[in-house]
Amino acid sequence: MKKTFAICMLFLTILTISLGLFLKIFLPDILKNQFITNGKLLLKTDVYISSVNIGLDGSLTIKDIRIKNPSDFSQNDFLKLKNLSFKIRPETLFKETIYVENVNFKNADILVELNDKMQINIAELSKQINNPKEKSSEKTKSSKLEKKFIIKNFSIISPSLLLSSKKLSVSKNYKLPDVKIVDIGVKENGLRPKEIVTGFLARISEESEKYTLNLTKNLKDYFSEKKQKMMDDISKEEKKLKGIANDVKNKLKRFGIE
Numbered sequence: 001m002k003k004t005f006a007i008c009m010l011f012l013t014i015l016t017i018s019l020g021l022f023l024k025i026f027l028p029d030i031l032k033n034q035f036i037t038n039g040k041l042l043l044k045t046d047v048y049i050s051s052v053n054i055g056l057d058g059s060l061t062i063k064d065i066r067i068k069n070p071s072d073f074s075q076n077d078f079l080k081l082k083n084l085s086f087k088i089r090p091e092t093l094f095k096e097t098i099y100v101e102n103v104n105f106k107n108a109d110i111l112v113e114l115n116d117k118m119q120i121n122i123a124e125l126s127k128q129i130n131n132p133k134e135k136s137s138e139k140t141k142s143s144k145l146e147k148k149f150i151i152k153n154f155s156i157i158s159p160s161l162l163l164s165s166k167k168l169s170v171s172k173n174y175k176l177p178d179v180k181i182v183d184i185g186v187k188e189n190g191l192r193p194k195e196i197v198t199g200f201l202a203r204i205s206e207e208s209e210k211y212t213l214n215l216t217k218n219l220k221d222y223f224s225e226k227k228q229k230m231m232d233d234i235s236k237e238e239k240k241l242k243g244i245a246n247d248v249k250n251k252l253k254r255f256g257i258e
Contacts, residue, residue, distance in 0.1 A: 031060070035047075035049055038193075042193055042197060043197070044128040045078075048065065051064070062083075063083055069111065070121055070125050070128060074113070074164070075111050075113050075164055078122075078125060079111070085104045086103040086104065089101060096148060096190070097150060098148070098150070099149075100149055104155050105157065107158050110159060110176075110208075111161075112204075113163075114164070122205050122208075125201060147193075148190025149196060151185060153182055154182070154184055158178070159179065161207075184196065
């Protein structure tokens with residue numbers, strides 16, 4: 001009896017150690033790869049993650065996240081995030097709607113860039129996310145992102161905004177106020193990841209609007225000045241050509257050629 005008990009205890013100890021090693025060593029990398037894959041699929045741009053940590057309370061912490069800027073923009077990253085933490089209620093993981101107790105963005109550097117085509121990267125990223133054109137293989141994978149989510153508490157702590165325009169030689173940093181939102185998706189009985197991210201981008205756009213309006217106006221003025229300068233240069237060239245033509249006519253007259 002004692003021998004059987006000892007064997008059972010040994011088995012349980014090995015099982016506990018094995019499970020602990022799996023949770024500590026292998027699961028974080030598995031989750032990291034899943035987050036990168038699903039992030040790329042959702043955002044339709046490159047996503048980088050440094051590491052994923054699992055807390056004793058079941059919370060997850062994702063460190064050093066970078067989301068690549070859409071094409072046609074000069075800056076590399078749209079978002080740089082030092083720390084993203086969230087906690088899901090485990091009992092809802094296999095339900096149609098997953099309940100997230102909190103999502104916390106800490107030290108987020110957000111880039112708002114205006115390019116030569118008068119496009120703002122936030123708007124272009126939203127278009128990418130909501131573009132219905134997908135390959136058949138992508139559609140199969142995207143079915144994993146069809147679950148709905150309810151987020152009880154959502155916060156962005158110490159966000160900063162980088163306003164950039166290569167054409168205008170503008171690169172300015174602004175500190176934004178903390179953003180706190182509660183009960184995301186409660187009224188709708190859950191929102192899909194695409195809807196949550198699009199809403200997040202819309203909120204960023206609202207927060208940064210007072211900065212981007214001046215940037216857009218400055219770019220319009222820049223092109224207006226360029227256009228006027230071009231028209232003035234054309235007028236000057238026309239006057240030069242007329243002057244040359246008149247000079248040629250006068251010289252020909254001297255030789256009796258009309």
